Amino acid sequence: MGIIEASKLIFEYIRRDEEGNVEGITRAVDQVDLDIQKGDFIAILGHNGSGKSTLAKHMNGILHPTEGTLWVDGKNTRDIERQWEIRQTAGMVFQNPDNQIIGSLVEEDVGFGPENLGVPTEEIWIRVEESLKAVGMLEYRKHSPNKLSGGQKQRVAIAGIVAMHPKCIVLDEPTAMLDPVGRKEVIRTIRALNEVEKVTVLLITHYMEEAIYADKVIVMDSGKIVMRGTPKEIFSEVEKLKALRLDVPQVTLLAYELKKKGMPISDGILTMDELVKEIC
Numbered sequence: 001m002g003i004i005e006a007s008k009l010i011f012e013y014i015r016r017d018e019e020g021n022v023e024g025i026t027r028a029v030d031q032v033d034l035d036i037q038k039g040d041f042i043a044i045l046g047h048n049g050s051g052k053s054t055l056a057k058h059m060n061g062i063l064h065p066t067e068g069t070l071w072v073d074g075k076n077t078r079d080i081e082r083q084w085e086i087r088q089t090a091g092m093v094f095q096n097p098d099n100q101i102i103g104s105l106v107e108e109d110v111g112f113g114p115e116n117l118g119v120p121t122e123e124i125w126i127r128v129e130e131s132l133k134a135v136g137m138l139e140y141r142k143h144s145p146n147k148l149s150g151g152q153k154q155r156v157a158i159a160g161i162v163a164m165h166p167k168c169i170v171l172d173e174p175t176a177m178l179d180p181v182g183r184k185e186v187i188r189t190i191r192a193l194n195e196v197e198k199v200t201v202l203l204i205t206h207y208m209e210e211a212i213y214a215d216k217v218i219v220m221d222s223g224k225i226v227m228r229g230t231p232k233e234i235f236s237e238v239e240k241l242k243a244l245r246l247d248v249p250q251v252t253l254l255a256y257e258l259k260k261k262g263m264p265i266s267d268g269i270l271t272m273d274e275l276v277k278e279i280c
Contacts, residue, residue, distance in 0.1 A: 003168055003200050004059055004090070006034040008068035011054055011223075028054040030223035031068070038167065041194045041201045043211035043231075046220035047245045052204045055220070056172045059202065060092040073167060088117065090168040091161035095176045097153035106132070106148075106156050107141040113164040124163075131163040134197060135189045151182025155189050162193065168200040169193065175207060183207065208235070208249045212270040219244065232268035251275050 011029040016022055028051045036042055046052040057063040058070050061077045073089045075082045094100060103109030107128050114124045132138040135155040140148065145156055154174055161169055171190065175183040187210050193199045203210065211217050217234040219227035221244050227234055235241070235248050238256045248256070255269035255278070265278045 002035045002037045003040075003073050004034060004036040004071070004202070006032050006058075006068065006070045008033065009055075009058065009065050009070055010067035011051075011058065011063060012066045028223050029058070032223075032225055034070075034218075034225075036168075036200065036202065038200055039194075039198050041191075041213065041215045042203070042218060043214035043216075044202065044204045044218045044220060045206065045208070045211055045234075045246060047206070050220040051223035052220045053172050054223075056092070056170050056202065056204050059090050059168070059170045061086045061090075062092070088164060089166055090170055091164055091166035093154070093157055093161055093169060093171045093174050095173045097150070097157040100157040100160065101145045101153060104144060105141070106137065106143050106145055109145060109156060110141075110159045110163050113160050117164060127163040127165070128159075131159040134162055134193060135159045136185075149182060150178045151185040154178065154182065154186050158186070158189060158193075162197075162199070166199070168202065170202045170204075172204045173206065174203075175205065175210065183210070187213070206246075208247050208252075212249060219246070231270055234268075235270060236268035 009029055009032040010027065013026045013028055014022055015024045032055060044052045054063065058065065058077060059072060061083045064078055070077045072086045075086050077086055101109050103112055110128045110131055111124045114127050129138065132141055135158050137152065137155050137159060145153055175186050178186065190201055190203060191213055194201045205211060212231045214231060217229060217231050218225055219234065235252045238248050241248055249270060251272050252269055255265050255275050259265045269275050269278065
């Protein structure tokens with residue numbers, strides 16, 4: 001069994017009127033099967049309303065399946081008594097870092113999670129230093145989070161999760177509110193955690209350029225998984241992605257247009273270096 005596994009997962013939002021009567025039901029996740037292995041870097045793509053964020057909230061036990069099952073490190077998320085263990089295993093990072101930062105100093109904020117886990121004080125400070133080093137924010141440990149940039153705040157939020165020593169980090173559009181510089185900082189941090197620290201990463205994003213670094217890409221539409229494969233396999237299907245109202249990385253689109261004009265270029269070009277080699 002993988003670190004995160006789903007079988008026939010269904011989740012429905014129920015709308016009720018003021019008297020509590022059911023007005024309608026929206027199926028946000030529809031018969032999803034997953035098998036994510038330890039150390040994987042998975043990107044989940046989809047337009048707004050595709051179900052990707054709803055799926056992410058199941059991995060941390062924030063939401064529970066309407067039908068089907070989801071396991072986190074072998075623990076069934078329906079098991080209320082295992083919720084604390086599940087949330088220790090799969091840490092969650094959201095869009096807005098201000099919603100997760102509560103300390104008056106960076107180091108206090110990062111140490112908050114381990115403190116709640118009952119980690120001894122000496123061990124907490126070791127974890128704080130390790131986590132801030134891992135996200136490149138150690139020099140800011142005595143700074144107020146309020147004075148940091150958006151990208152720096154998000155890296156502090158990630159450090160706070162890393163300090164809890166999770167096996168998996170689920171990031172729900174962590175760069176959506178950041179400028180291009182902040183996005184690059186956060187993606188660089190996520191890649192380092194995966195490659196160096198061997199943390200399993202699930203990145204929910206609508207920025208195609210962020211997905212090219214993943215081991216595998218999952219594409220969702222109307223609550224279903226409609227595509228899955230390596231970044232090269234997924235981004236080779238330009239027309240299919242367009243039909244799903246998704247973009248492709250700019251260099252991939254350029255290579256696709258050049259190929260349509262008759263240039264002998266391979267499908268699924270992901271970087272400028274790859275395109276230059278193809279042309280030369």
